[in-house]
Amino acid sequence: MANAPDDLARDVALDPDDLPRTLLITLTGPDRPGVTASLSAALSAHEVEVLDVEQVVIRGRLTLGILIGPSASLEHGAVLVLDAAGRVASQVAGDLGMDVDVTLGAAEHDARRRGTLLVTVIGHPLLPAALSGLTRRISEQGGNIERIVRTASYPVTAVELTVTGADLTALRHALTQTSASLGIDVAVQRAGLRGRGTYLVVMDVDSTLIQDEVIELIARHAGCEDEVREITERAMRGELDFAASLHERVALLAGIEESVLDVVRRDVRMTPGARTLVRTLKRLGFRVAVVSGGFSAVVQPLADELGIDHARANVLEIVDGRLTGRVVGDVIDRAAKATALQEFAALDNIPLDRTIAIGDGANDLDMLSIAGLGIAFNAKPVVRAQADTGITVPFLDPVLYLLGITREEIEQADAEAGVATPSPPVR
Numbered sequence: 001m002a003n004a005p006d007d008l009a010r011d012v013a014l015d016p017d018d019l020p021r022t023l024l025i026t027l028t029g030p031d032r033p034g035v036t037a038s039l040s041a042a043l044s045a046h047e048v049e050v051l052d053v054e055q056v057v058i059r060g061r062l063t064l065g066i067l068i069g070p071s072a073s074l075e076h077g078a079v080l081v082l083d084a085a086g087r088v089a090s091q092v093a094g095d096l097g098m099d100v101d102v103t104l105g106a107a108e109h110d111a112r113r114r115g116t117l118l119v120t121v122i123g124h125p126l127l128p129a130a131l132s133g134l135t136r137r138i139s140e141q142g143g144n145i146e147r148i149v150r151t152a153s154y155p156v157t158a159v160e161l162t163v164t165g166a167d168l169t170a171l172r173h174a175l176t177q178t179s180a181s182l183g184i185d186v187a188v189q190r191a192g193l194r195g196r197g198t199y200l201v202v203m204d205v206d207s208t209l210i211q212d213e214v215i216e217l218i219a220r221h222a223g224c225e226d227e228v229r230e231i232t233e234r235a236m237r238g239e240l241d242f243a244a245s246l247h248e249r250v251a252l253l254a255g256i257e258e259s260v261l262d263v264v265r266r267d268v269r270m271t272p273g274a275r276t277l278v279r280t281l282k283r284l285g286f287r288v289a290v291v292s293g294g295f296s297a298v299v300q301p302l303a304d305e306l307g308i309d310h311a312r313a314n315v316l317e318i319v320d321g322r323l324t325g326r327v328v329g330d331v332i333d334r335a336a337k338a339t340a341l342q343e344f345a346a347l348d349n350i351p352l353d354r355t356i357a358i359g360d361g362a363n364d365l366d367m368l369s370i371a372g373l374g375i376a377f378n379a380k381p382v383v384r385a386q387a388d389t390g391i392t393v394p395f396l397d398p399v400l401y402l403l404g405i406t407r408e409e410i411e412q413a414d415a416e417a418g419v420a421t422p423s424p425p426v427r
């Protein structure tokens, strides 16, 4: 029950800035038609305006929150008007058999000054302890959670939190540091940058778009797989200069027949979710590119098959139907990958803050850092530590959730195109 107007007037300080300027009305109870309509009809008789409204129904139970303030035209008596509105809301709730909570508050201020952030959380599964740890960290950073929605229930559980009052860099740092121990993947982004205009997604290939390292598949045919893998791993951990390591590994492939590349193309295993990711991005109007320290003989046909807009990779030199053990032209190394991202973005007229890079290796670090959002995909520790965010589940479609695309949107896009989306397990 709200306080009587006289009490309120006595309780508040005399400074007008301190006067309550908002009233939060929260109704909870079994969902039924017309709850919002009844409440807003009752409030319409009062000199108030709606500042915010949220409604959520989980398993038939409704929570409706409506934040109101006095009409802008109202010169005096704001507290009285809000109190009267609170009484009306209590009466409506009583009539509907719902619980009500009415809270007077200060003016909508300045938590919003630092901007609104979106925190995407991916769990596989999402445990209550993780949600608890995460929300505690957000509040330690001065963040206020304004809204939580589930964006996916399959193949992972993804929720998106709208947070005000926290600093982007500080919150990103705090949450990235704890996400591994909480068993979740977390991305923090500025809200309002999404949804309009075109974006470019640039992906690494080996161990990102595909599960394999192509050079190892080729090396298997030359009987030098172990030697090549050892050099690859050292390079990806950042212990070896990438270009030098590439030359060293390609040299081991000298003499292999060109036809081996056809076999390797057939052997490549796409990362689960890769087709869904690319297909959905393309349908939603994204530009998609791949850039690889691997080889164009394998990467280009793959890109063509998936409808990817740009591809760049190393070119193996072939003479008389055999690999020479050399590459043609400049090596696509760490710096060249970042350059490729910049060039693709320029070709598509997309500013860098609208680019998203995804990769797993040390040679992806430069492109991950210049992109608007850098996503480490099942990455080596050195990469995970430096990227904006990471995904630790072994499939690619959760990238869509980090971009704010919901499972429902994926399925809707598939239905419109007549593609069957794999059905989720019944929950």
Ligand SMILES: [Mg+2]
Binding pocket: 204, 205, 206, 207, 208, 359, 360, 361
């Ligand atoms: Mg890779």
